[in-house]
Amino acid sequence: MAFMELLQVSFSYRGQKQLLNDINFSIHNEGITALTGPNGIGKTTLSKLMVGMLVPTTGHITLKGQDISGMTLAQIGRLVGYVFQNPEKQLFCPTVSEEISFGLQNLELPEHDVQRLVKENLPYFELEHLAQSFPLQLSEGEKRRLAIAAVLVLEPELLVLDEPTTGLDAYRKHLLGECLKKIVASERGVFMISHDNNFINRYASRILILENGRLKEHGC
């Protein structure tokens, strides 16, 4: 059984023409799937549908066989981690440390485990020196690293990343790529939206292209 399945999914924003048309695909919680396509074609919309932020006009989406329309965002968030295109949107805690620990506390982990995971993740994303800083005052690259760290620490089975390489320098792109490889090695999947062809070609095991509201597999 596929981890996530989109069946005949179509979507249009109210009063606008159809953006996504009869999308069918499935994702297993393994490997890195990349979604690419021109600007404004509906890639971010598709990712928002996948995490339940938007509801399809027609069709349905299942997560581990269960229709996500019957699940709360918190339930979906336990299985699927989502990093927004604009990381600022998901940073709301007063400090970088609290930002990383927020989700862990919601999982009701013991305090020492939360502390340990925060301490492990801060240096990995080179945020150790910023542990007590206000997240919205960080640079763009730092905000993105923090947003990814805050979601990754929850160890979701599928990680959805919207334009994760924007604002990252070559070294940090490499770090991100290596991190994604580690996620995949731990039997979890990654779905990323990106225009960064070099990054996609280097790390993605499957490439999907969105064109004129329809999805096609690279090479098909």
Next chain:
Amino acid sequence: MGVRLTVKMINLDPRAKIVIVLCLSTLAVFFNTPGSLLIVLIITLLLLQIFQVKYISLIYKFRRLLPVLLVLLFVQSAFTGHGQVLIAFGDVHILTTGGVSSAGCVLLRMLILFGSAMIIATSNSRDYVLALVQLKIPYEIAFMVLIALRFLPIFIQEANDTLIAMQLRGVDIKKVAWGKKIKYFTYIFSPLVSNVLIKANQLAISMEARGFRVYPRRTYLRVLKYNLLDYLITILSLSLTLAVLTLSIVR
């Protein structure tokens, strides 16, 4: 004929629209009986129809206000004690015609206020800045009003995104106890305030870099002109409102 009237009304000078809204709002605040408020509401809906504003969704949104109105209904019935008693528990009035009337008035008044405000949305916000400037309001203040109007939907969207991000990180907002819910709402509030300050600072720099307030006077690409229909609508709205108010006071 109908289409031409609609086009003419939509193209009314924003100042004339402000006058219409002020007149309707004044009447809504002044009247205190469901009958008279219903007449003002019908006039408001007719105007919205002429301005081609889709008001059905507004009425539908007011269903969320029903619990508040129900509370108001019982509070008014229990404490004001006017009107005929419909339901009583011993000496305590649970439901009176006065309470029903008061709750109805609140609902009608709010519908009129929100409905009339929708007329404002039929003009470009930029035109309201021009209108305010031509009403001798300093440009800085008029511009501030425009900025507030323009950024409001963006901030609402940002708050909504933060709420979604929070839920995706394990917060089931519907199941959370009130004490914790308040804590989570402060999480929404702090990035919002911070973003407002950051955006205000960036906007100020960008405006100054483009010569804002370099000279005491500024010119405008477009100047609003009050034409015959604008004068007619303004005079008609003001005179009708004054006549109705005078008649009501005299009676």
